[in-house]
Amino acid sequence: xxxxxxxxxxxxxxxxxxxxxxxxxxxxxxxxFYEQYLYILKKHGRFVAFxxxxxxxxxxxxxFIFNSIFWSITMLASYLKIAYRNIKKQIGFSxxxxxxxxxxxxCTILIxxxxxxxxxxxxxxxxxxxxxxxxxxxxSKTTPSALAGYIKTEYPEVSxxxxxxxxGRRLIKYKNTKxxxxxxxxxxxxxxxxxxxxxxxGDPETALKKPRSIVxxxxxxxxxxxxxxxxxxxxxxxxxYDLTVTGVFEDxxxxxxxxxxxxxxxxxxxxxxxxxxxxxxNNIRTYVLLNKNTDPSQVDKKISNVVEKHRPQDKRxxxxxxxxxxxxxNFNSSGGRITYVYVFSALAFFIxxxxxxxxxxxxxxxxxxxxxxxxxxxxxxxxxSDLIRQFFSESILLTGISLILGICFVVLLLPVFNxxxxxxxxxxxxxxxSSLIALxxxxxxxxxxxxxxPALFLSRFHPVKVLRGxxxxxxxxxxxRKVLVVIQFSLSIFLILGTFIIYNQxxxxxxxxxxFDNKNVFYTNISGRFxxxxxxxxxxxxxxxxxxxxxLTNIAxxxxxxxxxxxDVHWEGKKDRKVKMVMNSVDYDYLKTFGLKISEGRxxxxxxxxxxxxxxxxxxxAVRAMGMDAPVGKxxxxxxxxxxIIGVVKDYxxxxxxxxxxxxxxxxxxxxxxxxxxxxxxxNIPAALSFLENKFxxxxxxxxxxxxxxxxxxxxxxxxxxxxxxxxxxxxxxxIFISCLGLFGLASFTAEQRKxxxxxxxxxxxxxxxxxxxxxxxxxxWVLLANIVAWPAAWFFMNKWLQEFAYKIDPxxxxxxxxxxxxxLIALLTVSYQAVxxxxxxPADTLKxx
Amino acid sequence: MRLLSRTEEIILATVWRLKDEAYGIEIxxxxxxxxxLNWKFGAIYSPLGRLVDNDYLKTFEGVPTPERGGRRKxxxxxxxxxxxxxxxxxxxxxxxxxxxxxxEVNK
Numbered sequence: 001x002x003x004x005x006x007x008x009x010x011x012x013x014x015x016x017x018x019x020x021x022x023x024x025x026x027x028x029x030x031x032x033f034y035e036q037y038l039y040i041l042k043k044h045g046r047f048v049a050f051x052x053x054x055x056x057x058x059x060x061x062x063x064f065i066f067n068s069i070f071w072s073i074t075m076l077a078s079y080l081k082i083a084y085r086n087i088k089k090q091i092g093f094s095x096x097x098x099x100x101x102x103x104x105x106x107c108t109i110l111i112x113x114x115x116x117x118x119x120x121x122x123x124x125x126x127x128x129x130x131x132x133x134x135x136x137x138x139x140s141k142t143t144p145s146a147l148a149g150y151i152k153t154e155y156p157e158v159s160x161x162x163x164x165x166x167x168g169r170r171l172i173k174y175k176n177t178k179x180x181x182x183x184x185x186x187x188x189x190x191x192x193x194x195x196x197x198x199x200x201x202g203d204p205e206t207a208l209k210k211p212r213s214i215v216x217x218x219x220x221x222x223x224x225x226x227x228x229x230x231x232x233x234x235x236x237x238x239x240x241y242d243l244t245v246t247g248v249f250e251d252x253x254x255x256x257x258x259x260x261x262x263x264x265x266x267x268x269x270x271x272x273x274x275x276x277x278x279x280x281x282n283n284i285r286t287y288v289l290l291n292k293n294t295d296p297s298q299v300d301k302k303i304s305n306v307v308e309k310h311r312p313q314d315k316r317x318x319x320x321x322x323x324x325x326x327x328x329x330n331f332n333s334s335g336g337r338i339t340y341v342y343v344f345s346a347l348a349f350f351i352x353x354x355x356x357x358x359x360x361x362x363x364x365x366x367x368x369x370x371x372x373x374x375x376x377x378x379x380x381x382x383x384x385s386d387l388i389r390q391f392f393s394e395s396i397l398l399t400g401i402s403l404i405l406g407i408c409f410v411v412l413l414l415p416v417f418n419x420x421x422x423x424x425x426x427x428x429x430x431x432x433x434s435s436l437i438a439l440x441x442x443x444x445x446x447x448x449x450x451x452x453x454p455a456l457f458l459s460r461f462h463p464v465k466v467l468r469g470x471x472x473x474x475x476x477x478x479x480x481r482k483v484l485v486v487i488q489f490s491l492s493i494f495l496i497l498g499t500f501i502i503y504n505q506x507x508x509x510x511x512x513x514x515x516f517d518n519k520n521v522f523y524t525n526i527s528g529r530f531x532x533x534x535x536x537x538x539x540x541x542x543x544x545x546x547x548x549x550x551x552l553t554n555i556a557x558x559x560x561x562x563x564x565x566x567x568d569v570h571w572e573g574k575k576d577r578k579v580k581m582v583m584n585s586v587d588y589d590y591l592k593t594f595g596l597k598i599s600e601g602r603x604x605x606x607x608x609x610x611x612x613x614x615x616x617x618x619x620x621x622a623v624r625a626m627g628m629d630a631p632v633g634k635x636x637x638x639x640x641x642x643x644x645i646i647g648v649v650k651d652y653x654x655x656x657x658x659x660x661x662x663x664x665x666x667x668x669x670x671x672x673x674x675x676x677x678x679x680x681x682x683x684n685i686p687a688a689l690s691f692l693e694n695k696f697x698x699x700x701x702x703x704x705x706x707x708x709x710x711x712x713x714x715x716x717x718x719x720x721x722x723x724x725x726x727x728x729x730x731x732x733x734x735x736i737f738i739s740c741l742g743l744f745g746l747a748s749f750t751a752e753q754r755k756x757x758x759x760x761x762x763x764x765x766x767x768x769x770x771x772x773x774x775x776x777x778x779x780x781x782w783v784l785l786a787n788i789v790a791w792p793a794a795w796f797f798m799n800k801w802l803q804e805f806a807y808k809i810d811p812x813x814x815x816x817x818x819x820x821x822x823x824x825l826i827a828l829l830t831v832s833y834q835a836v837x838x839x840x841x842x843p844a845d846t847l848k849x850x
Numbered sequence: 851m852r853l854l855s856r857t858e859e860i861i862l863a864t865v866w867r868l869k870d871e872a873y874g875i876e877i878x879x880x881x882x883x884x885x886x887l888n889w890k891f892g893a894i895y896s897p898l899g900r901l902v903d904n905d906y907l908k909t910f911e912g913v914p915t916p917e918r919g920g921r922r923k924x925x926x927x928x929x930x931x932x933x934x935x936x937x938x939x940x941x942x943x944x945x946x947x948x949x950x951x952x953x954e955v956n957k
Contacts, residue, residue: 017892022899025874028909028924029895032874036891060892067896 083394104355105406111348121327132320134286139331162191173236183261202247211267215247279310358742363450365749378463387459395451489786495732497794515652517595521710546688551593554585585672601632601647622663751838759843771839906932
């Protein structure tokens with residue numbers, strides 16, 4: 001009987017059955033099941049048959065799962081035992097392998113964390129995407145104080161604005177605690193709503209409304225009030241002002257371009273005669289909050305000439321710079337901190353890459369020695385899939401150990417890393433799921449890649465051939481390995497070059513003669529009290545043998561911000577030339593204190609009574625900028641101050657070597673003095689300091705005695721570069737170390753391979769040195785190749801970095817040659833150990849089995 | 851040679867008994883009916899498969915029938931190795947069980 005319609009059992013269930021049944025009998029089983037199904041179908045009907053069939057399918061499931069899990073675990077336990085034994089057998093190798101990868105992982109974790117932190121600056125604000133800083137075309141964020149109010153009323157796209165000004169060190173006092181706090185700023189009340197400042201106590205909307213208020217950070221609250229309630233208490237500011245605490249906020253996060261520990265309302269500065277609504281000069285920052293979904297470029301077009309409209313001498317266009325870009329990007333040039341972010345990201349990638357390559361190389365090299373093991377296993381019944389599983393579990397086990405070790409390294413190195421980078425990372429970030437997933441992914445990937453050679457290639461061997469020893473091993477993949485080694489060494493050489501150049505540049509800067517004497521120069525802020533009695537105080541000081549010279553100025557060297565330069569300069573023969581200049585207010589002893597040199601004319605002198613009112617001394621840069629041939633005697637007018645040039649001073653670097661020396665004019669303007677600089681004899685500095693301390697305590701009894709030394713300030717100015725230089729050098733050592741590990745492993749592998757050849761050569765009379773040369777020659781070739789690859793890349797990137805400095809070294813060819821030689825030496829050292837070991841081997845051992 | 855496990859023993863013995871009729875369903879029913887063991891129908895295929903892999907059993911195929919959806923019936927037969935294993939087991943078994951004192955424990 002031919003059935004017109006085949007009554008087939010449920011399709012899904014039959015698939016499940018086929019899957020769960022042992023392969024050799026599944027054909028028969030399928031038929032049997034079908035027979036039973038029809039039988040039950042006839043006897044009990046469709047529904048029962050359906051249920052029965054599914055029952056059968058499901059009933060097979062538990063035992064299948066149990067069996068596979070049980071056997072998998074048993075086999076896994078066996079593989080792990082073997083893996084452990086293998087590791088112990090070649091403990092040197094294994095340690096190198098694991099160590100290399102662990103270091104690579106640790107570096108990557110640290111660097112990635114740093115990069116993430118840098119990229120997160122200022123992104124925590126609720127309004128981060130709509131917050132901007134008003135910036136001039138030259139990158140300066142210092143704007144007129146009238147700007148904020150004007151923008152807010154004139155442009156509907158603007159939701160709110162706030163002015164922002166830093167306070168220098170100010171005296172804060174509550175009961176018995178008083179300190180010169182440096183974290184103070186003044187803002188408009190709207191600041192607290194525009195920027196996300198998390199208030200713990202008090203109301204951000206009203207906290208800064210009254211002029212005599214202050215909001216403080218949690219740390220400050222604890223410092224001054226302990227566990228008492230801070231809000232409502234009165235703190236004393238700068239002796240004269242009593243301020244009520246109207247709010248306490250959570251310590252402001254470190255990843256922002258702004259840093260402050262207390263805020264005063266800007267209104268209060270009116271009390272010390274500050275003009276808060278003028279266009280005449282720039283002294284404040286203006287932050288702008290735009291309405292959501294407003295296109296900032298539209299607003300840029302509108303505000304571009306606002307400042308020029310109100311003050312025609314300042315023609316700089318104004319625009320809005322997103323605050324999320326402030327930390328990382330320079331405004332009017334490409335680059336800025338973002339380059340370092342890129343550099344370190346690349347560094348992390350390189351190091352991890354090198355470490356993984358290493359791991360793969362070494363594991364692969366080692367495993368070709370296990371051909372015999374493969375043969376044995378196959379002879380006693382292992383299937384190819386078993387072998388694949390075994391080799392993969394071994395390599396993943398190794399990478400797993402490396403991962404754990406790497407994480408341990410990170411925990412250990414975290415304090416050091418924090419101190420170098422100046423950040424404050426804690427261990428919690430390690431436990432963030434995203435990082436863990438990424439890391440596990442990378443380690444598993446490396447494990448799979450490393451294990452793939454033995455797993456996929458070795459497992460193919462025919463047992464008989466392998467046990468007999470005839471299988472050719474290890475020749476496959478050799479060119480690939482060569483490429484990997486070359487890549488590793490190029491990266492290392494690149495890093496060596498980078499370190500050398502950075503080191504040289506920093507040395508150059510720090511030791512360069514800046515044109516003025518900055519050793520043992522003490523400086524500190526002063527105010528009216530000091531100035532009123534200046535002459536007396538100064539002569540008293542000079543009587544002390546420790547004090548060489550005393551001078552007053554408005555801004556001490558290296559404290560300049562020349563972005564606030566101006567162009568309102570007029571001189572004889574100016575025509576249409578434009579010039580940017582800064583005004584340095586000095587006194588008669590400035591030249592002597594700083595050891596400056598005059599190149600034309602003379603310096604200010606008490607002998608000439610007109611000097612005090614009308615004399616200008618300019619620097620050589622000013623002469624060049626103004627295009628004067630004989631500056632001495634020419635008229636000069638800056639703003640409304642007329643005068644004659646009496647002398648030219650030799651250029652000196654009054655700000656950091658990042659900038660070229662800009663034109664400067666010196667004049668005696670006593671009302672501008674705010675710093676006193678004192679040159680101290682190097683003989684007995686502590687004695688001089690205590691003398692000065694006594695002096696200052698007499699003048700300013702309520703203020704703690706605080707000062708700085710100029711050379712410290714200068715050194716700190718370069719701290720970022722130094723930190724970065726340090727970091728890069730550490731990572732370079734690591735990269736080199738890892739590459740050497742790789743080379744070491746590879747060399748031993750090659751030596752192993754050529755055992756017989758070496759044995760024969762020895763028998764025929766070769767010397768040890770000849771053999772070492774023979775074996776090393778190949779590697780030296782690779783390292784030379786790596787050099788050729790690395791040099792152009794290093795040249796390119798280093799030049800880009802050096803652009804940041806106005807004064808830079810010329811790298812010169814010697815550095816390249818030096819790094820090349822270093823690399824070759826390191827490689828030679830690594831390889832020769834293996835070569836020598838092989839060369840001393842007894843030929844009888846290697847040739848025994850021929 | 852290693853001794854057969856219990857399941858293997860039961861299956862091989864049944865296959866021997868069933869001579870030419872030994873296929874999946876028949877083996878399973880026979881065991882369940884005669885020994886009282888309540889083995890699930892599908893559970894027999896795992897041990898059957900292992901026995902085939904280890905060369906205790908060999909298979910031969912019958913005629914395709916419509917009741918099986920056009921597939922052939924797969925019959926199982928003992929190989930020499932399988933017969934050998936059963937013989938050995940029988941020897942060991944009789945040696946162990948012959949003249950066994952009663953398993954009743956008298957208090």
